[in-house]
Amino acid sequence: MFESVTTFIDDNLDNSIEALKKLVRIPTVAAKGEGLSEAADLVEKMLQDAGLETKQHEITGGAPVVTGWKDVGAKRTLLFYDHYDVQPAEPFDLWDSPPFEPEIRNGRLWGRGVADNKGDATSRIWALKAFKETRTNLPVNIKFVLEGEEEIGSLHLPEYIEKNKDFLKADGGIWEFGGADINGIQEAWLGLKGVFFVELEVVRLSRDVHSSMACTLPSAAYRLVWALNSLKNMDSKITIDGFYDGIKPLTEVELKALEKIDLNEEKLKKEFAIDEYLNGLTGQALKEAYYGEPTCNICGITTGYQGKGSMTVLPARATVKIDFRLVEGMHPDDIHKKLRKHLDSLGFTDVKVIYFEGYPAAKTPVDHPFVKIVNAANKRTHGHDLVVHPTSPGSGPLYLFNEYVPMVSVGCSDFLGKAHSPNESISLENFRKAQHRIVTIMDEMSRW
Amino acid sequence: MFESVTTFIDDNLDNSIEALKKLVRIPTVAAKGEGLSEAADLVEKMLQDAGLETKQHEITGGAPVVTGWKDVGAKRTLLFYDHYDVQPAEPFDLWDSPPFEPEIRNGRLWGRGVADNKGDATSRIWALKAFKETRTNLPVNIKFVLEGEEEIGSLHLPEYIEKNKDFLKADGGIWEFGGADINGIQEAWLGLKGVFFVELEVVRLSRDVHSSMACTLPSAAYRLVWALNSLKNMDSKITIDGFYDGIKPLTEVELKALEKIDLNEEKLKKEFAIDEYLNGLTGQALKEAYYGEPTCNICGITTGYQGKGSMTVLPARATVKIDFRLVEGMHPDDIHKKLRKHLDSLGFTDVKVIYFEGYPAAKTPVDHPFVKIVNAANKRTHGHDLVVHPTSPGSGPLYLFNEYVPMVSVGCSDFLGKAHSPNESISLENFRKAQHRIVTIMDEMSRW
Numbered sequence: 001m002f003e004s005v006t007t008f009i010d011d012n013l014d015n016s017i018e019a020l021k022k023l024v025r026i027p028t029v030a031a032k033g034e035g036l037s038e039a040a041d042l043v044e045k046m047l048q049d050a051g052l053e054t055k056q057h058e059i060t061g062g063a064p065v066v067t068g069w070k071d072v073g074a075k076r077t078l079l080f081y082d083h084y085d086v087q088p089a090e091p092f093d094l095w096d097s098p099p100f101e102p103e104i105r106n107g108r109l110w111g112r113g114v115a116d117n118k119g120d121a122t123s124r125i126w127a128l129k130a131f132k133e134t135r136t137n138l139p140v141n142i143k144f145v146l147e148g149e150e151e152i153g154s155l156h157l158p159e160y161i162e163k164n165k166d167f168l169k170a171d172g173g174i175w176e177f178g179g180a181d182i183n184g185i186q187e188a189w190l191g192l193k194g195v196f197f198v199e200l201e202v203v204r205l206s207r208d209v210h211s212s213m214a215c216t217l218p219s220a221a222y223r224l225v226w227a228l229n230s231l232k233n234m235d236s237k238i239t240i241d242g243f244y245d246g247i248k249p250l251t252e253v254e255l256k257a258l259e260k261i262d263l264n265e266e267k268l269k270k271e272f273a274i275d276e277y278l279n280g281l282t283g284q285a286l287k288e289a290y291y292g293e294p295t296c297n298i299c300g301i302t303t304g305y306q307g308k309g310s311m312t313v314l315p316a317r318a319t320v321k322i323d324f325r326l327v328e329g330m331h332p333d334d335i336h337k338k339l340r341k342h343l344d345s346l347g348f349t350d351v352k353v354i355y356f357e358g359y360p361a362a363k364t365p366v367d368h369p370f371v372k373i374v375n376a377a378n379k380r381t382h383g384h385d386l387v388v389h390p391t392s393p394g395s396g397p398l399y400l401f402n403e404y405v406p407m408v409s410v411g412c413s414d415f416l417g418k419a420h421s422p423n424e425s426i427s428l429e430n431f432r433k434a435q436h437r438i439v440t441i442m443d444e445m446s447r448w
Numbered sequence: 449m450f451e452s453v454t455t456f457i458d459d460n461l462d463n464s465i466e467a468l469k470k471l472v473r474i475p476t477v478a479a480k481g482e483g484l485s486e487a488a489d490l491v492e493k494m495l496q497d498a499g500l501e502t503k504q505h506e507i508t509g510g511a512p513v514v515t516g517w518k519d520v521g522a523k524r525t526l527l528f529y530d531h532y533d534v535q536p537a538e539p540f541d542l543w544d545s546p547p548f549e550p551e552i553r554n555g556r557l558w559g560r561g562v563a564d565n566k567g568d569a570t571s572r573i574w575a576l577k578a579f580k581e582t583r584t585n586l587p588v589n590i591k592f593v594l595e596g597e598e599e600i601g602s603l604h605l606p607e608y609i610e611k612n613k614d615f616l617k618a619d620g621g622i623w624e625f626g627g628a629d630i631n632g633i634q635e636a637w638l639g640l641k642g643v644f645f646v647e648l649e650v651v652r653l654s655r656d657v658h659s660s661m662a663c664t665l666p667s668a669a670y671r672l673v674w675a676l677n678s679l680k681n682m683d684s685k686i687t688i689d690g691f692y693d694g695i696k697p698l699t700e701v702e703l704k705a706l707e708k709i710d711l712n713e714e715k716l717k718k719e720f721a722i723d724e725y726l727n728g729l730t731g732q733a734l735k736e737a738y739y740g741e742p743t744c745n746i747c748g749i750t751t752g753y754q755g756k757g758s759m760t761v762l763p764a765r766a767t768v769k770i771d772f773r774l775v776e777g778m779h780p781d782d783i784h785k786k787l788r789k790h791l792d793s794l795g796f797t798d799v800k801v802i803y804f805e806g807y808p809a810a811k812t813p814v815d816h817p818f819v820k821i822v823n824a825a826n827k828r829t830h831g832h833d834l835v836v837h838p839t840s841p842g843s844g845p846l847y848l849f850n851e852y853v854p855m856v857s858v859g860c861s862d863f864l865g866k867a868h869s870p871n872e873s874i875s876l877e878n879f880r881k882a883q884h885r886i887v888t889i890m891d892e893m894s895r896w
Contacts, residue, residue: 031757088759152758193660197758206721207542210868211771212641212842214745215737216725221746222680229677232670273654277664289663297662298669299761304748305769309479310600310645310804311536312771312843313747313868321753323659323760356758394660395760420658420761 008130009435020122024102024111030085030152036063039084046125051132062156063148070142076445077141079170082121083150086113087420094422108425115417117176119426123412127438139446153357154397161400168404172370178411182264186382189409191363191391192398194326196335197356205316214314221303224318227348238296240342248329250292254390257366258287295325332358362399364406374408377440456578457883464574471566472550472559478533478600484511487532494573499580510604511596518590524893525589527618530569531598534561535868542870556873563865565624567874571860575886587894601805602845609848616852620818626859630712634830637857639811639839640846642774644783645804653764662762669751672766675796686744688790696777698740702838705814706735743773780806810847812854822856825888
C-alpha cells in the first residue's frame with residue numbers, strides 16, 4: 001500500500017532534510033518579529049511544491065497565516081496545524097553549534113526550531129510531496145494551517161479563525177508537535193493547557209542609586225520579590241484568591257488513561273539531576289499534577305547589575321516574565337483580573353501587569369475514533385501502541401480548532417529534542433518515520 | 449597665605465582637568481580586573497610629578513597599592529586615602545556620553561569615576577603639585593595611600609596595612625570621597641558603614657527546560673524568591689535570626705549632631721520621584737535610619753530569559769547579588785554565619801552563599817580636633833561651616849586606618865555626582881575649590 005510513496009520518502013530523505021535546513025536558517029523568532037514574512041513565503045512555496053493550492057492570509061500587525069489545500073473528492077479530510085515561528089535561542093553561548101545554522105551530528109539535526117516545530121511541518125509537507133512526485137492519488141482531502149506566532153501565544157490566529165471557520169472543518173487533524181518518549185515509544189497528546197503570559201514591572205525611583213541609600217529609599221527589586229512571593233507559597237500552591245475556582249478535574253476516563261502512562265520517573269530524575277519531583281510527588285499524584293494542574297512559573301527576572309563581581313546599586317526598576325499554564329475551566333481574562341485584584345489587595349498597586357498573551361485549554365476526547373485511527377497507523381509504522389496523553393502540560397491554541405476538528409498531536413521529535421532550550425535537535429530516523437506515519441494515517445482514514 | 453599656590457591652581461585648572469581625564473580614560477573596573485596596573489603606574493607618576501617619593505606595593509592576586517610621601521620635618525602629618533578603581537559602568541545605554549571617554553558639558557566633567565573618586569585623588573595630587581611648581585615649602589608632612597580595589601571591598605588592603613602600620617601614623621587624614629549637598633553646602637563624613645557582599649546561587653535542574661514542566665519540576669527562580677523573601681519583610685526589617693544583635697546605637701553626641709543636619713527631604717523626594725521615604729520615615733526617624741541602620745539590598749537578580757517578548761522557560765539557575773551595610777557592633781563574618789544558619793533553618797540548603805567582600809564599620813569622633821581643623825579650612829575656602837555627618841550610609845575600609853589616624857571625608861563631588869550610576873559627573877568649580885581647601889587644611893594643620 002503506497003509503497004512507491006514510502007520508497008520515495010526514503011530515497012529523498014536527504015532532500016527533505018535540506019528543505020528543513022533551509023527553513024531553520026531563517027531566524028523566525030516571533031518574540032522579536034524577525035524573518036516571519038520570509039518564512040511564510042518559503043512554507044507557501046513548499047506547500048505548492050507538494051501539489052497544494054495555497055493562500056497567505058495577511059494579518060494586520062501580525063505574521064501571515066499560510067494555508068494549503070487539495071480537495072480530491074475523498075470522503076475524509078485531514079487537517080494539519082503547524083507554525084513556522086520559533087522560541088528565542090538565548091542563551092546563545094550554551095549552543096554547541098549556532099542555532100540558526102543547522103548541523104547534522106550523530107544522526108541528529110541540530111538547530112532552533114527543528115523539534116518545535118519546523119521538523120514536523122517539513123515532514124508533513126514532504127509526505128504529501130511524495131504522493132505528488134510518485135503520481136499517487138491522495139486517499140483523503142488535505143488542509144494545512146501554518147501560522148507564525150505560536151510561540152507568542154498565537155496572538156492573531158483568532159482573527160484568521162473567525163473569518164475562516166469553514167476551512168477548519170475536517171474529520172481529523174494532526175497538531176503541531178509530538179514524538180517519542182525517553183524509551184523511544186511514540187506518544188500522542190490529545191489536549192493542551194491554556195496559557196496566560198505577563199510581565200510584572202516595578203519602578204520605584206527615577207534612577208538607579210548608590211546602594212547605601214537602601215536604608216531610606218524603596219527597592220523595586222525587593223517589591224518584586226515580595227509580590228512574587230505572594231503569588232505562590234513554598235509548596236508551589238498558587239495563592240491568588242480564586243485562582244483554582246471552576247477548574248474541571250480530570251475525568252474518570254482520563255484518570256484511567258493515566259494509569260497506562262509511564263512517566264519514567266527514575267530515568268527523568270537522572271536526566272534533570274533532581275533528587276525528587278516538586279513537593280516529592282510520585283506515581284499517580286505526579287501524573288495528576290502533570291496533566292491536571294495549572295502553574296505559575298518565573299520565566300525570567302531582570303533587575304540591577306548582572307555583570308561580573310560586585311556592584312553596589314539600588315535598582316530603580318525590576319521586571320519578571322511569568323507564564324501561568326491553565327487547565328480546563330480557567331480563562332486568561334479571569335486570571336488577569338484575579339491577579340490584579342490580588343496585587344492590589346496586598347498593597348502592590350505599584351506592580352504593573354503587562355499582558356503578553358493568553359488563551360484557554362482544550363482537549364480531544366480519549367475515546368474519539370480519530371485517536372484510534374492515528375494509533376492504528378502508528379502500530380503499522382512503529383510497531384507499537386501510542387502512549388496516549390489526555391493533554392500535554394504545554395500550551396497551544398487548540399481551543400480555536402477543537403470545535404471543528406478532533407486533533408491529535410504526533411510528531412518527529414523525541415525526549416532529547418530540547419524544545420525551547422539550547423541545543424534543540426531531532427533524530428533523522430524519527431523524521432523519516434514520521435513521514436511514513438503520515439502516509440499511513442491517510443490510508444487508515446480513507447477506510448474510516 | 450600660599451597665594452602663589454592657589455593662583456597656580458587656578459591658572460592650571462585646565463591642566464589638572466586634563467590629568468583627571470587621562471586617569472578616567474583607563475577603565476579601571478575592579479570587579480572585572482581591568483586596567484588596574486596601568487592606572488597604578490599613572491597615579492604613581494602623578495605623585496612623582498607632585499614631588500613625592502613613591503612605591504608600588506605588589507599584592508598577590510590583587511591590584512597594587514600605590515603610596516607617596518614627603519617628609520619635610522614638619523610637626524604635623526597629613527595622610528590621604530584614595531582609590532584608582534571604579535564601579536562597573538553598566539547599563540551603558542543610559543549614559544549620555546561614553547563612561548570612559550570623559551567629556552565637559554555645562555561646567556561639569558562626565559565619566560565613570562570622576563566623582564568616585566578619581567576627581568578627588570587628582571584634586572589632592574594637584575594641590576601638592578602646586579606647592580612643588582611654585583617652589584613653596586609644604587607646611588606639613590604628606591602621606592598618600594591609593595588602592596585599586598575599593599569598589600570590590602578592598603580585598604587586599606588588609607594585607608598591605610598589616611605590613612605597613614607605621615606608614616599610616618598621621619595627625620589627620622582626608623578620606624576618599626565627599627562634596628556638596630543638594631543646596632551646595634559642603635559636607636564632611638566622619639565614618640563609614642561596613643559591608644557584607646554576597647551572591648546567592650540556586651541551581652535546581654541540569655538545564656533550562658520547557659516551562660510546561662513547572663507542574664512537576666522545581667524552580668530555581670522561585671526558590672531564590674522565597675529565600676530572598678525570608679531575609680527581609682515588607683517593612684524592610686531584616687529577619688535573619690540575630691541580625692541586629694550587638695549593634696552599637698548612635699551616641700547622644702551623634703544624635704545631637706544629627707539635629708543640625710538637613711536631609712533635604714522634600715527636595716530629594718522630587719529628585720528620586722518618590723511619594724515618601726521607606727516606611728514613610730521622616731525627620732529624626734529618617735536620619736536615624738540613614739546613619740544608624742544596617743541594610744539588606746538586592747543589587748541585581750539574574751535568571752531565565754531577559755530578552756524581548758515572551759519565552760516560556762523554566763530556568764535551571766538563579767542568582768542574586770546582595771549587599772548588607774553594617775553599622776558599628778556588626779562583623780561580616782558573623783553575619784555570614786547567621787545568613788547561612790538562617791537559610792539552612794528554613795530548608796534553603798540548596799541556596800549557595802558566595803562570599804565577595806566584607807569589612808566592619810568605623811567612625812572618627814564628632815568632637816575630634818582634626819574635625820575642627822577641616823571645618824576651619826572649609827570656612828575659609830567655601831565661606832560656611834561643614835555639615836558634619838557622624839557617618840556616611842556608604843562603606844569603605846576606614847576600620848583599617850582609624851586606629852592610626854583620625855579621618856574626615858571631604859571632596860569635590862556634589863549631589864548631582866551620580867556615583868555608582870550612569871552619567872557620573874563633577875562640577876569643575878568644585879574640583880577647583882577642593883584643591884584650595886586641601887591647601888588651607890595644610891595651613892590650618894601647621895598651626896595645630
